[in-house]
Amino acid sequence: MKSISSELHAGKILISDGAWGTFLHDKGLKPGECPESWNLTRPDDVLDVARSYILAGADMIETNSFGGSRFKLKHYGLAEKTAEINEAAAKISRQAAGPDRHVLGSVGPTGIILMMGEVSAQELYDAFKEQAVALEQGGADAIIVETMSDLEEAVLAVKAARENTGCEVICTMTFEKTINGEYKTMMGISPAEIPEKLIDAGADIIGSNCGNGTKGMIEIAKELRQANPHIPILIHGNAGIPKYLKGQTVFNETPEETASYVSQLIEAGVNIIGGCCGTTPEHIRQIAEKIHDLSR
């Protein structure tokens, strides 16, 4: 299989997958239940999520391992199953992806703030290493460190994946618009600040995920691209801002609306487009259709 970077180098725009968490909740995952435990207890449902994105036209799919670090699994008494859960996650996605499509092993934040001094940088690095190694073992060919807001934690996770696996490494951070109109992470990091540090740490691809909808991602992508003219950029936007309607949470960015931003994202310098919370296989199908139309 060609690497993602080499496919991008040939000038292709690639399609990534959509939401996992909200999808699993639709399948009956209860609030408070550990999503990653389904890799062991309900692998067929997880496989169904992965397959639906492949069928929608995704060139790559993530794994159900966002909260799969030892520090997150500890809350559910599953810390000792960290390797098993992550390996299973990658196996399931590889089964759906087949040999020709990419499996991105998902690594989310640990929820620990390093500067509070409760956990050392070495302990965080070791936890990310454990997760990344197990994901590669299960069949991931890339690691995606995502939803990061602390640049220091992101750098540790990227390094852990780079130094301990042969996987390509992707890192995306989550920005929100401040009242001054700038984009910043919760920890105050701007898009312009991230390329240099993440690339130094070993990232092959950078970008942004989650946030307040696909439209805001255009500005974020421009800022990333301005800071670095070459690094491939991946965007996984939310399907808008969640709204609460009669006992249910609704994401109101339609597949049509998401797809309508595709050409602007590409113009801004984006190389891979998929979705985050609230996006569905239909969102991905329409993104794929748009990309195919544009490349014709």
Place this chain on the structure above:
Amino acid sequence: MSETLEKIAHCIEFGKINKESPYPPDMKGQDGADEFTKEALEQGYSANDILQKGLIPGMEKVGLKFRENKIFVPQVLMSAKAMSTAMVHLKPYFQSGEVKRKGKFVIGTVAGDLHDIGKNLVSMMVEGAGWEVIDLGVDVSVDRFMKAVEDNPECVIGLSAMLTTTMVNMGTVVNTIKNKYPDRKVIIGGAPLNDDFCSEIGADFYSPDPQGAIEYMNALF
């Protein structure tokens, strides 16, 4: 106002914990909240004055700047650390009853949700505004909220949720509390929430930032 109390407020605002702390860089080597609080007590200031004229004004500036996106989570955490360092010196005066707090605030992240960063920020800032805070932690069941409400008459209750899937559990907590204690005030916060959700579940107040919660609570008493 006294110089020492102003210095305490300044240290809280900029997150200067003590002399050893390298943060913020432009205050390196200077005394921090720790030293100035000790000094103020030695100079004869009452613990109440230190709280009212030092810690609270310092934390209020932090709350306002955070709301205006002039500072972010790391700066708030350093300020909160500076505050808790100062509080250690004042603790005996709280315990003896010499210093009265504004009231009690019970806070927790609702059932099914393990996120604690937002909840901790609110908890620390409400404490810095002069309230006694009872932090129940994360994944707090309705029963545990009810027990805390029963144990702490006249408390204000704060509910936190980060996920769209767990925010719905706030409704159950609000209902259970209001059924038994209709006068008890319940405030809510968290990334996916808004005013519409607040009125739909019958909570009293939603704030997108800690300072809004503090202003609402201070106006109650």
